[in-house]
Amino acid sequence: MSVSNYNNLSIKGKFDLYFRRLISTIADLRLAIILLLVIAIFSITGTIIEQNQPINYYQENYPENPALFGFLTWQVLLNIGLNHVYTTWWYLAILFLFGSSLIACTFRRQLPALKSAKIWSFYHQSRQFNKLAFSAEITTESLNIIESILNKKGYKVFSSDNSIYAQKGIAGRVGPIIVHIGMIIILLGAIWGAFSGFFAQEMIASGNTFMIKNYLEAGKLTNLEKAQSFQVKVNDFWIDYTPEGKVDQFYSDLSVINKQGEEVKRKTIFVNQPLRYKGITFYQTSWSISGVKVQLNNSPIFQLPMAELATENQGRIWGTWIPTKPDLSEGVSLITKDLQGTMFLYNMQGELINAIRPNMPVEVNGVNLKVLQLVGATGLQIKSDPGVPIVYFGFALLMIGVVMSYVSFSQVWALQEGNRFFIGGKTNRAQVAFEKEMYNILEQL
Template sequence: MEKQADQPQSGGKDRSNKKSGVISSVYDSFNSIKLTVFLFIALGLVSIAGTIIEQGADPAKYARDYSETTIQVFNLLGLFDMYHTPWFLTIILLLLLNLIVCTIERLPRVIRFAHSIKPILEKGEEKHYPFTETFRMEGNPQDQVERLLRHDIRIPPWIILTDILSMVLAVFLTLKYPMSPLEFIAFIVVPISYVVLLNFRGRVIRTEQDGAIHLFLNQWLISRFGVYITHTSIVVIFIGAIIGSIFGFKGYMAIEEGETTNQMYLREDRMIDTVPASLRAMFSKGEQAGQAEMINDGKKFKSLPFSIRCDDFSLSYYPNTGRPKDYTSDLAVMRDGKEIAKKTIEVNNPLIVDKIYFYQSSYGRTGKPGQVALSVSSPGLPPQDYRTPVDGSFTIQGTGTEILVKSFVPDFTIMNGHVAQRSDEMINPAVYVMGKEGESILFSGWIFPNYPEHSVKTGHFDIRFKDYWGSQYTGIQVAYDPGVETVWIGCSLLVVGLLISFFHSHQRIWARISGNEIVLAGTTHKNQMAFEKKFNELKNRLKA
């Protein structure tokens, strides 16, 4: 009976040991530098893919750039919105756990070591250190040794100057670019933190024991903690990235000239799973009108707490190439029927409203007829702006002259002596106008916005072609990332941690002074050659 009673207990103990062994094994796996290296390599490789494949672009762009099969494969893997995929977040979480476990495992040992350092060099103890020297000095050796050691821990002027310049730069960037208070703090964290840490760069401790004077320079002890500051910064960066991934959003708005909307469609990791197979063929014909149907085909929409109005879209080209040089959008922000902000955006110069960023991303033709915008000036009258569709007309205010817009060509050229359209792009737009009074034709001719000197000039009027308005849409990338400020702070801490880790080492120098005899001993935990030079300079200056 006793044996039978003992058997379940033994089995329970074995299961407990196995469970403990599994937990210990998992913990040991996360406490591995090899795992850190592997995860960083994996993160680097997938980040390269995320750089090559444009993230969160207009689905129409993907349709133009990739085959249908490639789109399906990339979409299945989530490569169009890689940074929000579960597998990417899994890599981040594994790296976070790895860094946290490594820090928990090693940091206590460093703290215990920091508290165990002795300021006294016992007799015979110097032989345990890599750098030692024994010699005699005349006069008052302890004061000379202490003065030289204290001189070694002063703050170099160039560091003070660099930090002042860094803080000035932070203020300048804040004035030039809109920043939140946390972003500004992140910018000045590096210079201020480094100055603060310089105050912990070292100190000289003087102790008297057994008739001897002991001087101890404990310099840059904090450099042993640099790697843990770096670990912490990476954790902060990843936390910021996770906050942005969970609570932020990215999307797209296609706004026609003159249109006002607060609707954006969200980019999901399955963002183009409903794009029709014929999409590439549709766009290869240059027909952009189908984009609205494609966007509404199963997409998730989000309503913004304000509306965006596109007042105008402008596109310029490099001469004689047809390649876009620059494209801008004049945007206005409307809230409760009132205009609260206005800005002309271009690539890398976004509009920011309530921490939501609106980037110039793309553009295209709506497929709808636009309106010709003309400017008419005449003696004694201010310039007047008019808009009319092609084949439309208007009467110049204060006169009886009627202006008829007879024809529009987006890319004007002459072929075989006749006007021709070179392409569908607005590279060299031109409009043919005619002026009439009653049945009499007063003037006619082609007008070019790129060549204002070719305006139609009569004895009474100067007519200029300003824009073909309403035929284009602007593609706006929308991004809200509440974790970006946390990322900024993490990046600043990362710089501080790297500065401490790579440019400083924990250096210890002891001096035991007994009468005129001086015993020096020193050690460092890295960069032995630089410390040897420093130790020899101290020794030679004392001997001189």
């Protein structure tokens, strides 16, 4: 458009022009590919970098000196939002822009292509066959014979006077539209999940009942009342070990308790086998030792808390201090590395006194000490993502659309000019198979 013509446009005309240019830019296939690559890169980043962890986790694993790749420190990571990639404003903005590109491309390209494919297009001159990928002049008695053969080949045939138009594989034109719809639904599901889901973690000792409270992340539209409508009891927690003494698998026996105190669901969970209830999923992710039950002489059994001790990457150990006098002036330290039962006692000078197992009495500081049981704690990752069913539905449509897109859209024309007959056709894919089909038609003629 020239400058003079542009200046003569009204404000509404200029707005329409800018809008059309914007839609044209958004519908550009190159932009869609770039956005898809950007989404893939950041999605991979969210997989590599652990998400929704405490700040001290990132401080330990992404220190300032030396910085990862020379620039990625925990501060940079938190400022950008790489600790919760999938719910950052910029990631959601990219999803929205990509969805807008798909919608624009669907209305500007795919729907017009489908509409064009459904239009009956007859050839009325023999020279029109010259532009087809396959064409021939044939000898036959009438167009009715050609129409009969095309019908047997699965074509939908339209006739008009001395001309025939036939097509099949219209699903191949619908397929890309279904693909776009499926991808748009997937994006909507991801965005809805980001705004209405939540992520929480709990460390609960065996035998305790809890309500979800430790939310690490929750969307602005999240319905937290649903998560507060029930409690979960950890009936038991145990660990299976390999013959070498390494952890093989850890299990949690969980019960869902409603507000009336009734058990409505029970399941033993382990890694990759979660408990699901009301759209909330409980994953088994970690474990710890929360306490130890002890008895001194004939005293009542009492439970002491245990804490995980820093070992500078030398393995996990837990410890506690057991008083042996009422005034707490003397006591021993109890150390253990797992729930298998072997524990070590140290005096106040840090010297090893004895190695013991549960229910094994030992005399310490003039008292009879008996460690009855180590109390394990289960680490649960709790997640609610209402967008998952939407994503699954969109993915199913995407797969259906991809299969449909592989269907070839073929068109065949036939024309009678006096005593001369012409036939030709074209297809959008599987050219070799289409030519074989056309040669077969010619042989029948």
